[in-house]
Amino acid sequence: MPTLAEIEKVFFALSHVSRRHIVLLLGHSGGELPSGYLAKRFPHSWPTTTRHLKVLEEAGLVEVRRHGRSSHYKLKRDHVQRVLGAWIDQLDLPSPTKTWAPTGPRSVAQLSKATATHKGK
Amino acid sequence: MPTLAEIEKVFFALSHVSRRHIVLLLGHSGGELPSGYLAKRFPHSWPTTTRHLKVLEEAGLVEVRRHGRSSHYKLKRDHVQRVLGAWIDQLDLPSPTKTWAPTGPRSVAQLSKATATHKGK
DNA sequence: CTCATTATTAGCCCTCTTGCTAATTATTGT
DNA sequence: ACAATAATTAGCAAGAGGGCTAATAATGAG
Numbered sequence: 643m644p645t646l647a648e649i650e651k652v653f654f655a656l657s658h659v660s661r662r663h664i665v666l667l668l669g670h671s672g673g674e675l676p677s678g679y680l681a682k683r684f685p686h687s688w689p690t691t692t693r694h695l696k697v698l699e700e701a702g703l704v705e706v707r708r709h710g711r712s713s714h715y716k717l718k719r720d721h722v723q724r725v726l727g728a729w730i731d732q733l734d735l736p737s738p739t740k741t742w743a744p745t746g747p748r749s750v751a752q753l754s755k756a757t758a759t760h761k762g763k
Numbered sequence: 764m765p766t767l768a769e770i771e772k773v774f775f776a777l778s779h780v781s782r783r784h785i786v787l788l789l790g791h792s793g794g795e796l797p798s799g800y801l802a803k804r805f806p807h808s809w810p811t812t813t814r815h816l817k818v819l820e821e822a823g824l825v826e827v828r829r830h831g832r833s834s835h836y837k838l839k840r841d842h843v844q845r846v847l848g849a850w851i852d853q854l855d856l857p858s859p860t861k862t863w864a865p866t867g868p869r870s871v872a873q874l875s876k877a878t879a880t881h882k883g884k
Numbered sequence: 885c886t887c888a889t890t891a892t893t894a895g896c897c898c899t900c901t902t903g904c905t906a907a908t909t910a911t912t913g914t
Numbered sequence: 915a916c917a918a919t920a921a922t923t924a925g926c927a928a929g930a931g932g933g934c935t936a937a938t939a940a941t942g943a944g
């Protein structure tokens with residue numbers, strides 16, 4: 643279960659278009675992307691991108707691997723899905739005994755559960 | 764598919780703790796809650812709650828029914844799930860032919876698809 | 885009609901966020 | 915050693931966001 647602080651940081655991080663766009667770029671790339679590559683794809687200056695990346699990193703949405711003079715950023719998919727998924731799940735009415743109704747629209751609970759095989763930070 | 768503007772508004776709306784909390788309260792209630800009921804549950808003033816509610820409404824996350832001198836707010840679950848779900852789905856690598864890998868963690872795609880039986884605003 | 889209740893609107897202030905440029909650090913190449 | 919490249923840090927300015935109080939609107943009760 644994500645802490646309040648985690649939820650806070652994630653939603654804040656995703657509240658800015660550029661940061662969401664960075665996340666999407668990283669997601670589509672499938673792997674790592676260097677800071678400069680990302681910076682070039684935005685109308686704003688490189689330092690601004692750097693700051694966005696730091697926000698994403700502090701939110702645990704992204705991880706960096708520094709190698710030589712370049713920094714490679716990678717999306718932490720599981721964290722995005724775990725935090726957002728868990729929050730969305732909370733929207734449902736409090737379950738009496740954690741019994742998810744077998745009928746009706748599927749809950750994202752399964753997603754966050756299935757994905758929870760990874761490290762929980 | 765949610766428009767960019769929709770995504771923007773939803774993520775902005777959910778970037779504030781109080782607004783997220785309002786959404787959760789409405790979600791848990793299962794139905795409608797009057798403005799004053801919500802306002803009383805926050806440390807800040809009533810007008811501040813009113814503003815938060817307006818933001819949520821403009822984001823399409825909530826709908827109001829005014830009756831007499833009270834306003835009743837209701838969560839639009841489908842919209843929350845449709846927009847957030849769709850965005851999360853975009854994180855996955857662009858599918859070659861929309862073929863979701865049969866192995867690995869399940870996508871939220873199913874959720875948003877299953878839920879998409881409702882009105883698309 | 886008058887008063888109380890419920891809620892929203894208006895306007896103000898202060899903080900936080902985000903953009904920028906300039907400076908700094910670290911690494912690679914010549 | 916020196917210059918070039920990659921990236922971050924520092925510091926500043928502008929604007930947005932969110933809090934408050936006071937004022938206004940609308941409805942219900944007596």
